Amino acid sequence: MLVLGFESSCDETGVALYDTAKGLLAHALHSQVAMHAEFGGVVPELASRDHIQRALPLTELVLKNANKSLKDLDGIAYTQGPGLAGALLVGASIAQSLAFTLNVPSVGVHHLEGHLLAPLLEENPPQFPFVALLVSGGHSQLMRVDGIGEYELLGDTLDDAAGEAFDKTAKLLGLGYPGGPALAKLATLGKPRFTLPRPMLNSKDLDFSFSGLKTAVLTLINNNQPLGEIKDAQTQADVAYEFQESVTEILTAKCMAALRETGLDNLVVSGGVGANTRLREKLNQATKRKLCKVSYPRLEFCTDNGAMIAFAGAMRLKAMGLNATNFQKQDYAFSVKPRWDLAELTKP
Numbered sequence: 545m546l547v548l549g550f551e552s553s554c555d556e557t558g559v560a561l562y563d564t565a566k567g568l569l570a571h572a573l574h575s576q577v578a579m580h581a582e583f584g585g586v587v588p589e590l591a592s593r594d595h596i597q598r599a600l601p602l603t604e605l606v607l608k609n610a611n612k613s614l615k616d617l618d619g620i621a622y623t624q625g626p627g628l629a630g631a632l633l634v635g636a637s638i639a640q641s642l643a644f645t646l647n648v649p650s651v652g653v654h655h656l657e658g659h660l661l662a663p664l665l666e667e668n669p670p671q672f673p674f675v676a677l678l679v680s681g682g683h684s685q686l687m688r689v690d691g692i693g694e695y696e697l698l699g700d701t702l703d704d705a706a707g708e709a710f711d712k713t714a715k716l717l718g719l720g721y722p723g724g725p726a727l728a729k730l731a732t733l734g735k736p737r738f739t740l741p742r743p744m745l746n747s748k749d750l751d752f753s754f755s756g757l758k759t760a761v762l763t764l765i766n767n768n769q770p771l772g773e774i775k776d777a778q779t780q781a782d783v784a785y786e787f788q789e790s791v792t793e794i795l796t797a798k799c800m801a802a803l804r805e806t807g808l809d810n811l812v813v814s815g816g817v818g819a820n821t822r823l824r825e826k827l828n829q830a831t832k833r834k835l836c837k838v839s840y841p842r843l844e845f846c847t848d849n850g851a852m853i854a855f856a857g858a859m860r861l862k863a864m865g866l867n868a869t870n871f872q873k874q875d876y877a878f879s880v881k882p883r884w885d886l887a888e889l890t891k892p
């Protein structure tokens with residue numbers, strides 16, 4: 545069964561082709577980072593307009609790279625939410641129009657389900673059940689995953705998400721947008737010199753809180769430089785280092801606590817912050833010590849991409865027993881869900 549997937553929830557247009565028998569056949573991505581950089585963040589209207597321009601050329605590219613044509617498709621998947629309404633509408637309307645024209649089933653995918661399942665695109669994929677750490681720009685959640693659509697929330701952030709904390713701290717340090725990767729890079733040049741708090745490290749639950757950490761960084765900067773701007777490159781790197789140590793220590797400790805509490809020995813990490821090298825180092829060490837397994841998506845599938853949407857959509861269509869041959873009729877009216885709680889998902 546061959547499924548075309550569209551991701552357009554924020555500032556990346558991703559398109560991919562997933563074959564349930566052969567795996568991922570092709571994927572392509574256009575990042576809008578350069579376009580939004582001059583505004584210091586994502587401009588929703590510009591994002592929507594860019595998705596419109598990119599979606600079809602990327603579709604042609606993946607079909608060509610996989611040596612397939614539109615008539616080979618058995619189904620179409622698109623990100624239905626959560627995300628920017630206008631951006632979501634672009635992917636949804638293109639996906640639905642194509643599905644209507646080709647007379648194949650379509651499925652709206654939850655963006656976070658895409659992230660959660662992304663590690664399953666790799667060789668030796670993790671088996672259900674597992675504990676998932678989902679750390680992106682908008683979410684920091686720990687979940688117990690028993691199967692597709694079977695997600696139990698174990699812990700959540702009380703304020704900022706981990707990626708958001710990276711981005712906001714990067715801004716305080718005068719690094720550009722998007723800040724997370726830039727801060728992580730700078731941290732490799734830093735040394736242990738400052739001490740920042742580890743919020744909620746010893747709380748008895750599996751929740752997170754990162755906004756106090758950002759304030760602590762601001763205080764540290766102000767104490768160091770009354771003008772609120774660090775001019776010395778080494779000091780800047782040392783702050784980045786300590787910030788990254790704090791976030792990765794907290795995330796690692798909570799993952800290990802979640803494994804302990806659930807009695808599971810399988811951890812899966814996904815979302816943009818899952819690309820962080822220091823986080824991976826710490827999780828690798830901690831899971832090895834406890835004889836647990838940890839899986840990650842390849843780096844390019846940690847951040848937003850079409851492959852995870854094609855995959856999650858294919859799993860849902862397959863579980864529903866829908867394909868182009870047995871498919872009868874579908875109502876192609878659609879809506880997007882800019883806000884959509886993962887807990888609302890059910891088994892297909």
Ligand code: KG4
Pocket residue numbers: 659679680681682683706707708710711722723724725728815816817818819820821846847848
């Ligand atoms: O999953 P994602 O691409 O988009 C959302 O759905 O939010 O995650 C983007 C987030 C951003 O906050 C970005 O700064 C962060 O992931 N990020 C990183 C790294 N790469 C991306 N944070 C820390 N270290 C990285 N290497």
Ligand code: ZN
Pocket residue numbers: 655659680815816847848
């Ligand atoms: Zn995402």
